[in-house]
Amino acid sequence: KLVVLGSINADHILNVKHFPQPGETVRGDHYQVAFGGKGANQAVAAGRSGADITFIACVGDDDIGASIKKQLFLDNIKTECIDAIEGETTGVALIYVNQQGENTIGINAGANARLTKERLAQYQQKIVEADALLMQLESPIETVQMAAEIAKRNNTKVILNPAPAQSLPDSLLSLVDIITPNETEAEHLTGIAVNDNQGAQDAAEALHQKGISKVMITLGSRGVWYSEKGSEGKIISAFRVKAVDTIAAGDTFNGAYVTALLEGKADEEAIIFAHAAAAIAVTRPGAQPSVPWRKEIDQFLTQ
Numbered sequence: 001k002l003v004v005l006g007s008i009n010a011d012h013i014l015n016v017k018h019f020p021q022p023g024e025t026v027r028g029d030h031y032q033v034a035f036g037g038k039g040a041n042q043a044v045a046a047g048r049s050g051a052d053i054t055f056i057a058c059v060g061d062d063d064i065g066a067s068i069k070k071q072l073f074l075d076n077i078k079t080e081c082i083d084a085i086e087g088e089t090t091g092v093a094l095i096y097v098n099q100q101g102e103n104t105i106g107i108n109a110g111a112n113a114r115l116t117k118e119r120l121a122q123y124q125q126k127i128v129e130a131d132a133l134l135m136q137l138e139s140p141i142e143t144v145q146m147a148a149e150i151a152k153r154n155n156t157k158v159i160l161n162p163a164p165a166q167s168l169p170d171s172l173l174s175l176v177d178i179i180t181p182n183e184t185e186a187e188h189l190t191g192i193a194v195n196d197n198q199g200a201q202d203a204a205e206a207l208h209q210k211g212i213s214k215v216m217i218t219l220g221s222r223g224v225w226y227s228e229k230g231s232e233g234k235i236i237s238a239f240r241v242k243a244v245d246t247i248a249a250g251d252t253f254n255g256a257y258v259t260a261l262l263e264g265k266a267d268e269e270a271i272i273f274a275h276a277a278a279a280i281a282v283t284r285p286g287a288q289p290s291v292p293w294r295k296e297i298d299q300f301l302t303q
C-alpha cells in the first residue's frame with residue numbers, strides 16, 4: 001500500500017518560440033489546460049503503473065477541483081483523502097514551453113497551502129497502514145515533516161522527491177529513507193554542484209551522511225546517479241527517446257519507481273521500470289496526459 005501526500009494544480013500550458021522577456025508579449029500556440037501538480041502527477045504515475053495508492057491532498061471548491069478529483073479516481077487512485085476546501089481556489093501553474101522543450105513555471109498554491117497538520121491528523125491512519133509514503137515540497141513543510149514522523153514511527157518507508165528546489169532541515173532529511181533530487185535540487189540540499197559523476201557522488205555522500213539510505217539523483221536524459229549508503233554509486237542510464245517536453249518526467253519517474261519498489265523489485269530493476277515510464281512521458285506533451293499506464297510501460301520494456 002502506498003500513500004502519496006502532495007499538491008494538485010491545474011496547469012495552463014502555452015507553447016512559445018522563446019520565453020517572453022520583461023515587457024515583451026509573445027504569441028503562443030497549442031494552449032491547453034492539463035491536470036498537474038507534483039503530488040498529483042506522482043500519484044497518477046503510481047496509480048496508472050499499478051500501485052494501490054491513496055492520495056492525501058487538497059483542491060479548491062471550484063469546478064476544476066471537482067473535475068480533477070474525478071479524473072484522479074479514474075487514474076486508479078483512492079480519492080477519499082482529497083479535500084475540497086471551501087472558499088479556496090485549486091492550485092494553478094502557468095507554464096511556458098519553448099521550442100527546445102524547456103519550460104518556465106509560475107505557481108499559485110491555492111488549496112495546496114491548506115494541507116495543514118490538523119488536516120493530516122485526520123488521515124494519519126492511512127500512513128500508519130501504508131508500506132511507503134511518497135512526498136514532494138509543494139505542500140506546507142510542517143505537514144511534510146509531520147507525515148514523515150508518522151511514517152518513521154510506523155515502519156512506513158519515506159520517499160522524498162525534494163522538488164521544487166530548496167534546502168531542508170536535518171530534522172526532515174534524517175527521516176527520509178530514499179531521496180530523489182534532480183541535479184539542481186541536489187545542489188540546493190548539499191551545496192555541491194552536480195555537473196559530473198564526481199559531483200553526483202559527493203552530493204549523494206553528503207545526503208547519506210544525513211542518514212538517508214538510498215540516493216537517486218535524476219540526470220535528465222542521462223538517467224540517474226544511484227547510490228546506497230556504504231557502497232559506491234553508479235549511473236543507471238535512461239532510455240533514448242525523442243523528447244517533446246520534459247514536464248512531469250521526474251514525477252513519472254518517482255511514481256513508477258515507488259510502484260516497482262512496492263512490488264518487491266530490486267532497486268536497479270525498479271529504476272529501469274521508472275526510466276521506461278519517464279521516457280514514454282517525455283515523448284508526449286503536458287503533465288498527467290503524458291503519464292503512461294502499466295500496459296504501455298511493460299510494452300516499452302519488451303521492445
Ligand code: ADP
Nearest residue numbers: 182218219220221223238243249250253275278
Ligand atoms: P526533473 O523533471 O525532475 O528535472 P529529470 O529531468 O532529471 O527530472 O528527469 C527525470 C527522469 O526522467 C530521468 O531520470 C529519466 O528517466 C527521464 N528523462 C528525462 N528527460 C529524458 C529524456 N530526454 N530522454 C529520456 N528520459 C528522460
